[in-house]
Amino acid sequence: MSDERQNAGGIEKTGSARLWSALSGMVTRHSSSLLLFMVFCVVVGVGIFMMGDLHTAAEQVQRMYAGSVQGLRRIGELQYEAQETRRATLYALTTNNSNLQVEYADQSRGADRLVREGISQYLLEARTPSEVEVGKRLQRDWEAYLRVRDEVLAEILEGSIKEAVDLDLSGGVPSFDRVRQDLEEVKRLYDQQASEQLTVVDTSSRKSVIRLMGVLCLTLLFASASVWAIQRSKMMSAMKLAKLQMEFVASVSHELRTPLAVICASAQNIADGVVEEKEQLAKYGSVIRHHSNQLTELVNQILQFASTHEGRNRYVMRPLRVADIVSAVMANTRVVAEQAGFVVEEHLGTDLPPVVGDFSAVCQCLQNLVVNAVKYGGHHHRRIAIRAFTGLRDVDHGEEMRISVEDHGIGIDSSELRQIFEPFYRSPAVTAAQIHGTGLGLPLAKSIAEAMGGSISVVSKLGMGSRFTLHLPLAKALETETVGTERVAQI
């Protein structure tokens, strides 16, 4: 009996189960919105990815520009200062004024200092082995030239111009040529590096474009699939609703036609004078009244569901005694139960606390459960039990009232437990068994229970019976003391 359990009203035993149920409900209700939100997220993600990609490309270009332009500028400065070093030395040859010669020597040494710093900087920033090698060679050759330059300067300052010229021609010129070649080599390496970086940027740019196209295609596909899924979901929902409505119309038509046929036949018989005896007339009148009541009940149920579904009902919430509710339901369903041969047993706990709700609505809800128990109670064990007891709702809300209706009838398949609370749903098994109904009893009961701040749960096993439990909130202490206080809830 307790193998399967369906909670229809949102009351769970644990927090995680409650959260999961709330989440799944939300996903089901807002699937289209969620899908659109996912599309939005994907588009935003793609946008971020594209911006990141563009940023990377821009950084690469900037690095290339900085590396090439600054490198070439540094080489230009190195070449200029090296030339300046030599030029100042040669200027010293053109005068025999010792003061000027010292000044030229000083200029030469100043330029030489800048060249040394430039070479050191180049070596610090050199990354490839070839750059390091060229840098060290340049440093070596520059030191060699400086040694000759110092000798030349000394000769000039001593006044030995001829010796200075000879020394410069024999040692200075070849040394400086080697320096110049080294500088050309450094420049060539910079050009090569810039060319390689250009290739890297070009490759990166192409990859970026390909990635971008791929991502855009995927996004387009995803968006198309999402739109298709949304359309399909809506179409399926519409089709399902249409099918349910058709079934409802068929079912209601059937439910209407049967009593109408009986009423019409009875009326025809009376009109044709077929029925003349007073007892027969009373019997026909009773039949007509019974079926009229049945029709009225059916129409009322449909109207009540419609109004509940549209949220037009106004309930007067007040503390209620459980015994009063059960008594009223027992009185309303006694005839139905007795006619079907059922015995309805009451098992009410002692000192039951009052609940909060609208009296007639709660009675209607419980009555639907009892009528269902009669309708699907089977033919063998015709006994229905109504129990009322308190139980722990959860840690946050404390205790609640539970009123269960238990039968030993045909039961419900576990696969249908989720669907029986959907409007117009009727199990194929009960349809095949010619059990009449509209598929509105349980949805109506569920709507009322939720409007009262409660829920309905079900435990059932196929062929063994079912137990539907109405969960209702307890009246608070203040409300209990001031029985009769009413508040209005519009559902």
Next chain:
Amino acid sequence: MRRLLGILAIVAAAVLLLEVSPGGAAPGVPPPAAADDTIAIIVNQANSIDDLSTKDLKIVFLGERSHWPNGRRITLVMMDPGLSERKVILRDVCHMTEPEFSRHFLQGLFTGEVFVSPKTLSTATGVRKFVFNVPGAIGYLRASDVDGTVKVIKVNGRRLEDSEYPLKIEARAAK
């Protein structure tokens, strides 16, 4: 021939005297203020000489020695005539007046007794840079003008900071 040589020597001496006199300290004009009145003898950092006597200094500054012991040619660096540093060297090292000094080199170059012609620079910075650039150079500076680019040698075994250090600008020299 001897007459011709004599005339040339006289003309050269006169030219030297003319060059010296405009830069010379005019009487009554105070000498440039010196932070330190000690005159340092400086050589190139590569020179191995650490100490020279005033007698050796005289030989060097009068151009009577052409090479250092390490074989490097000696280059004399003098400051412009009239500056107090030069006066101290002429007075305390060469024991000569400016005209005598000029005449000495003029005659020495003619006779071949002098091997080195002094280089004349107008500033202390110029002297220091010259000595720094020329391995065989020797010159002089006020102690306050000396830095690490040149090497200061002892004179008569005395350091600059010694009280018996012989080369100092005195009042009479400044005048």
